[in-house]
Amino acid sequence: MIASFLRFLRGKARRAPPAQPGAELAALRAQIGAMQARFDLIRQATSDGLWDMEICSPDPIDGDNPFWWSDQFRRLLGYSDERDFPNVLRSWSSRLHPDDAGPTLVAFAAHVHDRTGRTPYDVTYRLKCRNGEYRWFRAQGKTIRAPDGTPQRVAGALTDLTDRNAILGLKRFSEDIIANLPVGLIVADESLRIIRVNRAFLEIFGMQQEGSALARALDAVFRNDALREEAQRVLRDESTRQGIATEWGGKRLRVALAGIRDAEERRRLLVMTEDVTEKQRLREEARAHVARQRDQLSLLDKATDAILVRGIDHRIQFWNKSAERLYGWTSKEVLGRSEVELLYDEPSQFATLTDELLEHDEWRGELMHRRKDGSSFAVESHWTLVRSEDHQPQSVLVINTDITQRKATAEKIEYLALYDMLTGLPNRRLFADRVEQALMNAQRHRRTLAVMFMDLNRFKEINDTRGHGVGDQVLVKVATRLRAALRGDETLARLAGDEFVVVAQTDDAHAGILIAERLEQALTDPVVTSGGTFSVGVSIGIAFYPSDGTTSEDLLKCADIAMYRAKATGAGHICYRPEMGSELAERMELARKLQRALSEDKLELHYQPKVCLRTGKLVGAEALLRWHDPERGWISPATFIPVAEARDIIGVLGKWVLRQACRQLKAWQDADLASPGRLAVNVSARQLDEAGVADSIQAIVREEGLAPSDLELELTESGVMHHVERAIEIMKTLKRAGFALTIDDFGTGYSSLSYLKRLPVDKLKIDMAFVRDMLKDHHDRTIVTTIIGMARNLDLDVIAEGVEEAAQADTLRAMGCDEAQGFYFGRPVTAEVFAQQWLTPAMQAVCLE
Numbered sequence: 049m050i051a052s053f054l055r056f057l058r059g060k061a062r063r064a065p066p067a068q069p070g071a072e073l074a075a076l077r078a079q080i081g082a083m084q085a086r087f088d089l090i091r092q093a094t095s096d097g098l099w100d101m102e103i104c105s106p107d108p109i110d111g112d113n114p115f116w117w118s119d120q121f122r123r124l125l126g127y128s129d130e131r132d133f134p135n136v137l138r139s140w141s142s143r144l145h146p147d148d149a150g151p152t153l154v155a156f157a158a159h160v161h162d163r164t165g166r167t168p169y170d171v172t173y174r175l176k177c178r179n180g181e182y183r184w185f186r187a188q189g190k191t192i193r194a195p196d197g198t199p200q201r202v203a204g205a206l207t208d209l210t211d212r213n214a215i216l217g218l219k220r221f222s223e224d225i226i227a228n229l230p231v232g233l234i235v236a237d238e239s240l241r242i243i244r245v246n247r248a249f250l251e252i253f254g255m256q257q258e259g260s261a262l263a264r265a266l267d268a269v270f271r272n273d274a275l276r277e278e279a280q281r282v283l284r285d286e287s288t289r290q291g292i293a294t295e296w297g298g299k300r301l302r303v304a305l306a307g308i309r310d311a312e313e314r315r316r317l318l319v320m321t322e323d324v325t326e327k328q329r330l331r332e333e334a335r336a337h338v339a340r341q342r343d344q345l346s347l348l349d350k351a352t353d354a355i356l357v358r359g360i361d362h363r364i365q366f367w368n369k370s371a372e373r374l375y376g377w378t379s380k381e382v383l384g385r386s387e388v389e390l391l392y393d394e395p396s397q398f399a400t401l402t403d404e405l406l407e408h409d410e411w412r413g414e415l416m417h418r419r420k421d422g423s424s425f426a427v428e429s430h431w432t433l434v435r436s437e438d439h440q441p442q443s444v445l446v447i448n449t450d451i452t453q454r455k456a457t458a459e460k461i462e463y464l465a466l467y468d469m470l471t472g473l474p475n476r477r478l479f480a481d482r483v484e485q486a487l488m489n490a491q492r493h494r495r496t497l498a499v500m501f502m503d504l505n506r507f508k509e510i511n512d513t514r515g516h517g518v519g520d521q522v523l524v525k526v527a528t529r530l531r532a533a534l535r536g537d538e539t540l541a542r543l544a545g546d547e548f549v550v551v552a553q554t555d556d557a558h559a560g561i562l563i564a565e566r567l568e569q570a571l572t573d574p575v576v577t578s579g580g581t582f583s584v585g586v587s588i589g590i591a592f593y594p595s596d597g598t599t600s601e602d603l604l605k606c607a608d609i610a611m612y613r614a615k616a617t618g619a620g621h622i623c624y625r626p627e628m629g630s631e632l633a634e635r636m637e638l639a640r641k642l643q644r645a646l647s648e649d650k651l652e653l654h655y656q657p658k659v660c661l662r663t664g665k666l667v668g669a670e671a672l673l674r675w676h677d678p679e680r681g682w683i684s685p686a687t688f689i690p691v692a693e694a695r696d697i698i699g700v701l702g703k704w705v706l707r708q709a710c711r712q713l714k715a716w717q718d719a720d721l722a723s724p725g726r727l728a729v730n731v732s733a734r735q736l737d738e739a740g741v742a743d744s745i746q747a748i749v750r751e752e753g754l755a756p757s758d759l760e761l762e763l764t765e766s767g768v769m770h771h772v773e774r775a776i777e778i779m780k781t782l783k784r785a786g787f788a789l790t791i792d793d794f795g796t797g798y799s800s801l802s803y804l805k806r807l808p809v810d811k812l813k814i815d816m817a818f819v820r821d822m823l824k825d826h827h828d829r830t831i832v833t834t835i836i837g838m839a840r841n842l843d844l845d846v847i848a849e850g851v852e853e854a855a856q857a858d859t860l861r862a863m864g865c866d867e868a869q870g871f872y873f874g875r876p877v878t879a880e881v882f883a884q885q886w887l888t889p890a891m892q893a894v895c896l897e
């Protein structure tokens with residue numbers, strides 16, 4: 049525009065016709081003044097900057113070329129006067145943007161030099177303003193040339209593009225935004241007619257941009273009148289309304305309305321529609337996921353195991369309720385803290401295990417962990433490495449089970465496997481191990497080993513009569529005493545019941561015997577329990593390595609055999625001898641058979657008469673036990689009674705005999721027969737060891753309907769002397785109860801006169817060994833005479849047993865013996881035979897003449 053104006057100016061100037069010089073000059077001045085005025089008007093009115101350069105240099109882009117700039121030109125760049133922006137080309141060229149300077153100057157030079165005038169000058173470039181900011185300008189120019197094309201001057205205008213570009217760009221930008229918005233957008237007029245619609249809207253509703261579809265578009269949004277009314281209200285009030293939920297073709301839509309005004313102040317309705325189907329699906333999925341997770345977490349909370357999740361940085365991310373209970377820290381206290389610092393005393397172990405986990409993705413094992421209160425406890429820990437989708441380690445799921453109880457149980461099981469619960473002593477298994485070790489040691493150092501088998505003497509009876517509680521107390525106290533009697537390298541164990549064993553390194557057999565004596569000594573004092581005080585003796589069998597055996601089984605067996613011998617003989621301890629082996633086997637077999645015979649009621653009593661030597665009349669009978677074994681025939685009580693004593697069968701056996709004898713006597717009494725007198729029953733020395741023996745004897749007699757005075761109890765002299773004090777006590781009780789008491793086998797037990805005086809007995813029975821040979825053996829005769837004299841002095845009756853001949857009976861009568869018993873008067877016979885022979889009136893006395 050400016051260029052054409054310049055053209056017009058120049059054209060006019062050139063076309064002015066020659067006139068009168070004065071008038072012409074005046075006209076010309078007037079014309080120039082008018083043109084100047086018009087030019088000034090244009091210059092001031094235009095927003096463009098004007099420029100002009102006279103070409104006086106061959107190089108049009110020489111910086112020193114004089115240039116004219118209009119004030120507006122300077123103003124566009126922020127300058128106000130010529131001093132800041134001198135009238136030379138450099139003022140302009142030096143302010144070109146470095147990227148634009150080259151092309152611009154080239155275009156300028158090309159235009160000026162092109163004599164044909166066909167190269168236009170119309171360029172866009174950036175110029176630096178006074179405030180340092182670059183602004184876009186469009187420059188258009190035109191070169192005025194001589195007729196031969198030589199450029200004479202070049203002038204043009206500069207238009208500021210920056211603001212215009214910004215407006216146009218903003219418009220384009222906003223249109224781009226609207227077009228590319230993922231939200232469907234409609235602009236509607238006041239009648240709710242669509243003015244504009246964007247692509248997203250059409251996509252949401254599956255429409256093409258054509259009239260009928262667009263007409264339906266609003267219907268699609270405003271499916272109900274309420275919504276339409278709402279839209280009109282928003283339009284009217286220029287308000288906004290968001291979050292309106294509606295549906296279209298199975299899609300869930302969220303609509304927002306806004307009432308606005310356009311540039312011309314007309315009311316417009318913006319309808320923004322978002323397809324939230326997928327978003328809502330994802331939200332619902334996320335909600336379900338969260339709910340699921342919450343459920344899972346609550347399940348994890350219900351788990352009895354401590355479950356935690358730690359990050360790869362070891363910091364705790366999850367901590368369930370059981371973990372809170374187990375460790376004492378709440379979830380709040382531990383989240384974000386390092387598991388290793390919290391639970392581990394040994395971080396190095398944690399580091400090693402973490403390396404293992406990273407290698408194998410899993411680790412399981414036992415660990416010691418720390419609680420909040422500082423206490424340590426054992427856990428079984430299971431670690432699982434959780435990896436991300438790209439297989440990078442992400443976190444570790446840890447499940448910890450408290451195994452304190454399990455470990456304690458395992459330890460207890462282990463303890464029970466090796467130790468006796470009651471006494472805390474090693475049991476059979478551990479003892480066998482210890483013997484094996486001792487054997488290896490003894491072999492290596494060529495030493496002797498003593499293995500001792502011990503059995504308590506009165507234990508079964510204590511257990512039976514006072515109950516297991518008291519029996520246990522006895523065992524515990526005995527164990528304590530035996531242990532105290534041993535040295536540290538001597539092992540004591542309890543095998544079962546009242547069986548204890550010892551293994552000890554010894555220099556010789558004598559050293560072994562000394563240990564046994566120490567053990568016996570330990571039990572000399574009575575054992576005091578809540579159920580009574582008991583004298584508990586012990587029988588000890590000793591076997592030596594290597595003389596008696598080289599294995600633990602052999603040594604124990606030999607010691608066991610020796611123990612039975614000790615028990616049978618009443619000796620405290622006995623060392624094993626090879627011949628004991630077979631004897632024991634036989635005795636054990638016998639004991640087994642005896643027990644069976646007793647339980648099967650295969651035993652019976654025979655009765656032997658006792659006769660008054662003076663009158664020849666029956667004064668009583670002795671009940672004698674008989675056992676007929678189908679294989680071995682009749683077995684003598686002299687054989688099986690010691691076995692019964694050694695095997696603790698004697699208590700039961702004795703009671704059976706007493707009860708049978710009582711029943712028989714009662715039967716005779718109840719029958720219309722002559723009185724058999726007192727019935728004598730043998731009481732074994734071992735029976736006296738039983739607790740409450742006096743009570744049980746009385747009870748049986750009472751139960752069978754007899755009086756103690758109906759019975760005579762025979763106790764062997766040796767048996768009484770075995771535990772004389774105790775025997776005296778029991779005998780006193782029995783005597784007080786009314787039983788007649790006789791010392792059996794008198795003369796064999798070495799009882800001293802002092803003891804004899806204290807024994808509350810009625811009668812002495814001279815052992816048949818003296819009676820048998822008294823007529824031939826002067827020595828025996830003297831003994832018999834002495835015993836009879838002693839009895840007289842002590843005011844006791846005396847009876848002789850084993851009287852087989854009349855001469856013996858005569859002699860005994862002559863000696864002053866009161867009664868006699870023996871084959872001469874009658875053999876032991878069954879109850880029926882005895883009744884026939886002795887209890888019918890005619891048979892009441894034997895003829896002594």
Ligand SMILES: Nc1nc2c(ncn2[C@@H]2O[C@@H]3COP(=O)(O)O[C@H]4[C@@H](O)[C@H](n5cnc6c(=O)[nH]c(N)nc65)O[C@@H]4COP(=O)(O)O[C@H]3[C@H]2O)c(=O)[nH]1
Pocket residue numbers: 656671672673684685686689705729730731732762792793816849850851852869870871872876
């Ligand atoms: N050679 C010979 N022997 C005669 C004569 N008169 C009796 N005998 C036997 O001598 C033993 C007498 O019994 P004892 O001295 O109490 O000796 C008894 C007694 O100590 C014990 N005994 C027998 N029965 C019982 C019982 O029920 N309980 C207990 N604890 N011991 C019993 O067994 C021992 C042996 O009993 P038995 O074999 O029955 O032997 C009986 C009897 O059969 C005779 O003139 N000549």
